Amino acid sequence: MSDINATIKAELEAHPIKLFMKGVPAMPQCGFSQTVIQILSFYDVEYSSMNILENPEFRQGLKDYFEWPTFPQLVVNGELVGGCDIIMELHENGELQEVLDSAKK
Numbered sequence: 001m002s003d004i005n006a007t008i009k010a011e012l013e014a015h016p017i018k019l020f021m022k023g024v025p026a027m028p029q030c031g032f033s034q035t036v037i038q039i040l041s042f043y044d045v046e047y048s049s050m051n052i053l054e055n056p057e058f059r060q061g062l063k064d065y066f067e068w069p070t071f072p073q074l075v076v077n078g079e080l081v082g083g084c085d086i087i088m089e090l091h092e093n094g095e096l097q098e099v100l101d102s103a104k105k
């Protein structure tokens, strides 16, 4: 396993709910990241985030790791749930709560 893949895996093991985004929750630097932050604020959930603009290794590494070319990326239990469009869809159809509840404590 490449170094960055091992680093990503360790990061995901440490954080059951991880949002890779542009900017930080208090100041998202992209509308798609901002939308996901707003959606997550509807839920009583703790999550960790990483600003991929300040972590170029992760920015490229995650695209390869999940074979997903864009951010945000919401990851639960080490598995990519999706980006902005998918999170919005799961929120609107009522499935996001279950996904977030499945996070290992």
Ligand SMILES: N[C@@H](CCC(=O)N[C@@H](CS)C(=O)NCC(=O)O)C(=O)O
Pocket (backbone or CB within 6 Å): 022, 030, 032, 059, 069, 070, 071, 072, 082, 083, 084, 085, 086
């Ligand atoms: N349809 C995507 C929109 C996200 C998107 O297009 N993100 C772009 C612009 S912020 C991106 O991450 N591009 C790759 C990059 O900047 O490394 C979603 O649902 O998340």
